[in-house]
Every structure is written in C-alpha cells, then in structure tokens.
Amino acid sequence: MNARPIQLSEHFRDKRWSTSSWRTKAAAQQPVYDNLVDLEGVLERLRQMPALVRSTECVTLRQQLAEVANGWGFLIHAGDCAERFTDIHRQELTRKVRAMGQMGLLIQHATQQPVVQVARMAGQFAKPRSQGMETVNGVQLPVYRGDIVNDVTAHADARRSDPQRLLQAYLYSAAVMNQVRALSGESLTSLGLSEDAWHLSRLGELTQEERSYRHVVQQLTTILKSAPDGAYDAINLYVSHEGLHLAYEEALTGTGDDHHPYNLSTHYLWLGERTRQLDGAHVEYFRGIHNPIGVKIGPSCKPEELQALITQLNPNNEPGRLTLITRFGKDRIAQSLPALIGAVQEMDARVIWSCDPMHGNGIVSSQGIKTRRFQDILSEVRSAFDIHDAAGSRLGGLHLECTGSDVTECLGGSADIQEATLSENYTSACDPRLNASQSLELVFMISDCLQRQALRGAYQKTGEMREIG
Numbered sequence: 001m002n003a004r005p006i007q008l009s010e011h012f013r014d015k016r017w018s019t020s021s022w023r024t025k026a027a028a029q030q031p032v033y034d035n036l037v038d039l040e041g042v043l044e045r046l047r048q049m050p051a052l053v054r055s056t057e058c059v060t061l062r063q064q065l066a067e068v069a070n071g072w073g074f075l076i077h078a079g080d081c082a083e084r085f086t087d088i089h090r091q092e093l094t095r096k097v098r099a100m101g102q103m104g105l106l107i108q109h110a111t112q113q114p115v116v117q118v119a120r121m122a123g124q125f126a127k128p129r130s131q132g133m134e135t136v137n138g139v140q141l142p143v144y145r146g147d148i149v150n151d152v153t154a155h156a157d158a159r160r161s162d163p164q165r166l167l168q169a170y171l172y173s174a175a176v177m178n179q180v181r182a183l184s185g186e187s188l189t190s191l192g193l194s195e196d197a198w199h200l201s202r203l204g205e206l207t208q209e210e211r212s213y214r215h216v217v218q219q220l221t222t223i224l225k226s227a228p229d230g231a232y233d234a235i236n237l238y239v240s241h242e243g244l245h246l247a248y249e250e251a252l253t254g255t256g257d258d259h260h261p262y263n264l265s266t267h268y269l270w271l272g273e274r275t276r277q278l279d280g281a282h283v284e285y286f287r288g289i290h291n292p293i294g295v296k297i298g299p300s301c302k303p304e305e306l307q308a309l310i311t312q313l314n315p316n317n318e319p320g321r322l323t324l325i326t327r328f329g330k331d332r333i334a335q336s337l338p339a340l341i342g343a344v345q346e347m348d349a350r351v352i353w354s355c356d357p358m359h360g361n362g363i364v365s366s367q368g369i370k371t372r373r374f375q376d377i378l379s380e381v382r383s384a385f386d387i388h389d390a391a392g393s394r395l396g397g398l399h400l401e402c403t404g405s406d407v408t409e410c411l412g413g414s415a416d417i418q419e420a421t422l423s424e425n426y427t428s429a430c431d432p433r434l435n436a437s438q439s440l441e442l443v444f445m446i447s448d449c450l451q452r453q454a455l456r457g458a459y460q461k462t463g464e465m466r467e468i469g
C-alpha cells in the first residue's frame with residue numbers, strides 16, 4: 001500500500017538543507033572546545049576518512065524496517081548506554097553480538113516473523129546530560145559527555161572537551177565495525193550457545209516461568225541443530241548511535257550510491273529526548289539524511305508536537321524511515337501514550353512504534369548509585385503492548401540498554417541483584433544496563449505479548465494482504 005504524503009508546512013518546504021544547515025539553528029547539548037583551531041583540524045581529517053557503512057546497507061535496513069512498519073516483523077534495538085574506548089575488547093564485543101542474536105532468536109521463535117537487529121554499537125560515544133556541571137567530593141566539574149568528548153575520571157583535566165577524541169571515536173568505531181562485519185553471516189551457534197550462554201545454570205528452584213524458559217531454549221537448540229548452518233541464526237546486525245555531536249555527524253555525512261546524503265558512519269541514528277526541539281539544529285540535520293532514523297519521545301511531548309516532528313522528519317510518509325521510541329516510565333505510559341497514538345493515527349503516519357523501558361524508569365539507590373528495577377522495565381514493556389493493542393496500533397520494536405556480560409547495574413531479575421551488590425560489577429559510565437541474563441529473561445517474559453500480537457489477525461506485507469492465526 002502506498003502511504004499518503006504528509007502535508008509539509010510552507011515554513012518547512014522553503015528551507016534548503018545542507019550537511020551544515022544545522023549550524024544556523026540552536027544546537028542543544030554540544031560540547032564547548034577551547035581550541036577551535038585543533039577542532040577544525042580534526043574535523044577536516046574526519047571529512048577525509050573512509051565511510052564506515054555503505055549507503056546501500058542503509059537502504060536495505062530501511063526496506064526491512066518498512067516491513068516492520070507495515071506490521072510484519074519486530075525491531076530489537078539494544079546495547080550500551082555509552083560505549084567506552086577502554087571497553088573495546090574482542091571477547092566483550094563477541095558477547096554483545098551473541099546477546100543481541102539470542103534476543104533476536106527468542107523474538108523470532110515467539111513471533112515466527114523476521115527480526116531486525118540494530119545495535120547501539122560502533123559509535124555510541126556521545127551522551128546528553130541533565131546538568132552541565134556536577135560536584136564530586138566538593139569540587140565542581142564539567143559532566144562526562146561520553147568518550148567522544150571527555151573522560152569519565154573526576155578531574156578537571158579529564159573533563160576538558162578534547163577534539164582529538166573525535167578522531168579516536170571514529171577509529172574505535174571502525175575497529176568495532178570491523179568485528180561486526182567479520183561476524184556477519186556467521187551462525188550464532190558458532191559463537192557458542194552452551195547452557196551457560198542461555199544462563200540456564202543460574203536457575204535454582206525452578207518456577208513455572210523458568211521451566212518454560214528451559215523448554216524454549218531446548219526447542220531452539222533442537223531447531224538450531226537440525227537447521228543447515230546459519231539458516232535460522234545467521235548474524236545480521238546493523239549499527240546505530242545517537243546523532244548528538246553534530247560537527248562529528250556532519251563531517252561523516254556524504255553522498256550515497258543513490259546520490260542522496262547519508263550519514264556514512266552508521267546505518268541508523270536516533271534523535272534524543274533532549275535534542276528534538278522542532279526548530280533546533282538536530283531536527284534540521286536529521287531531516288536531510290536518508291538513513292533510517294528514530295526519535296525518542298518522552299512524557300513532555302504533546303500530540304501536536306509529535307505530528308510536527310513526523311512531518312519534518314518523514315514528509316513523504318515512507319514506512320521504514322522513522323521509528324518513534326517512547327520512554328515514559330512505567331507510571332506515566334498509560335497517561336502519555338494513547339493521545340500520541342491517536343495523533344499518529346489521525347495523520348495516517350507510517351511509523352514504527354518502539355518501546356524504550358529504560359529511560360523513564362531510572363532511580364537512585366540508597367547508596368547514590370543510578371539504577372533501574374527489572375520489574376519496572378518489564379512493566380513498561382507489557383503496558384506498551386497492551387496500550388497499542390487497545391488502540392488498534394502495533395508495538396513494532398523494543399529499545400534496551402544492555403550488555404553481553406555479567407554486570408550488576410539493574411536490580412532484580414532471576415539473578416536477583418540487590419542494592420547492596422550493585423557496586424560488585426558496575427562498569428557503565430552513564431546509565432545502568434541489563435546484564436546478559438536479565439536481557440534474555442526480559443525478552444522471554446514478553447514472549448506471550450509478542451505471540452498474541454503476531455496472531456492478532458491481518459497484517460500487511462509489502463504489496464499483499466495475508467491472514468494469520
């Protein structure tokens with residue numbers, strides 16, 4: 001079905017876009033550099049650097065996402081809150097790719113539909129912050145803004161914005177991308193899917209839920225054993241990051257094979273909750289690139305504002321171009337989401353709805369550590385499914401902060417992480433991530449919602465109608 005173009009306001013139609021037109025607008029959350037000559041030198045070097053992705057890969061991802069927007073398939077978008085240069089480590093990367101693949105397999109098993117996997121990886125180095133300054137041990141310091149800007153160490157020198165980090169971020173992204181590409185097309189099984197990798201050995205006294213998780217893993221293991229190598233579990237991972245540091249993004253924007261502008265440092269970019277001002281520099285940059293994009297939507301977003309954002313970011317109403325990533329918090333989703341769904345339905349906008357159950361559920365432990373409760377995260381995802389179902393809409397994606405190793409950053413889950421043990425292996429430099437077992441558990445615990453949705457009647461696969469269930 002061809003989507004109806006959305007009416008662009010005159011205000012917008014008149015404006016010419018270029019890779020640098022964002023510079024005429026107010027840009028939130030940008031670092032301040034004290035040496036602009038150094039900065040310009042680094043940006044010039046970045047402009048000469050090879051692309052990290054091909055525009056044709058972005059087009060393929062857009063096509064796969066178009067299927068999801070049309071009701072066929074599911075998007076899993078997940079990874080670190082902030083990648084760190086020092087965490088870029090061969091085995092750690094393999095664990096992250098494996099965890100993504102395992103979540104993908106569980107979703108595919110529940111829905112019997114394709115899963116599109118996009119990692120927050122190979123460039124997720126820039127962080128927007130609530131405050132510009134913080135006090136550590138009585139000393140006022142600029143906040144950490146991600147490894148692309150400064151260092152997390154609580155010292156004035158470390159917190160200075162250093163332009164050389166832009167080049168390092170590019171080079172580390174290239175190194176990560178190289179490993180992602182090396183694993184692409186491999187079978188996930190070849191990365192090792194032992195009982196340990198499914199975190200089965202953790203389960204002690206088996207509850208009903210744990211028994212059925214074990215059963216699903218056994219089924220998957222049988223399917224994987226009988227399928228030809230890679231037929232069911234081939235790794236096909238796209239990469240993404242928040243398009244925050246606009247000078248960096250501009251330097252890595254080039255012309256694609258189809259002669260349109262693309263950000264060639266990543267397949268997919270998203271616009272953050274703190275930088276999606278309608279008249280701001282980030283929206284200006286995003287509207288011109290042809291990559292598939294996402295935009296975070298928090299409780300402050302009004303229906304008319306969402307409609308204006310959609311109009312600016314996807315004026316031709318192309319399915320696969322735009323994902324709305326909602327992040328309200330478990331207690332606010334019921335109040336915020338229905339009116340926004342109504343706004344999207346009113347304009348017949350072809351978007352993917354994705355749920356980020358992380359960023360509205362942050363809490364601080366009694367020892368002052370940033371954390372999130374597994375139960376709150378699960379509750380927001382379940383509510384998102386229910387609210388979309390009730391409104392005749394469809395939840396097409398899940399957006400998580402998680403990692404492939406055994407960190408202790410979020411509370412609860414079957415690993416039962418408590419406040420007292422949070423500091424045992426808390427390595428995130430920004431927000432708390434689900435560890436590998438909590439991630440698999442979360443995805444498993446929404447299998448019923450995924451299944452119900454997949455069986456819920458008619459859906460549209462590009463060009464044809466099919467009935468299931």
Ligand SMILES: O=C[C@H](O)[C@H](O)COP(=O)(O)O
Nearest residue numbers: 081127128129130131430431
């Ligand atoms: O990842 C998201 C934001 O950068 C993060 O939640 C901001 O954290 P802050 O409120 O500690 O600045």
Ligand SMILES: C=C(OP(=O)(O)O)C(=O)O
Nearest residue numbers: 081272273274296327359
């Ligand atoms: C900054 C982030 O989220 P949000 O913009 O939703 O706060 C993030 O995804 O890490």
Ligand SMILES: [Mn+2]
Nearest residue numbers: 081401430431
């Ligand atoms: Mn985050």
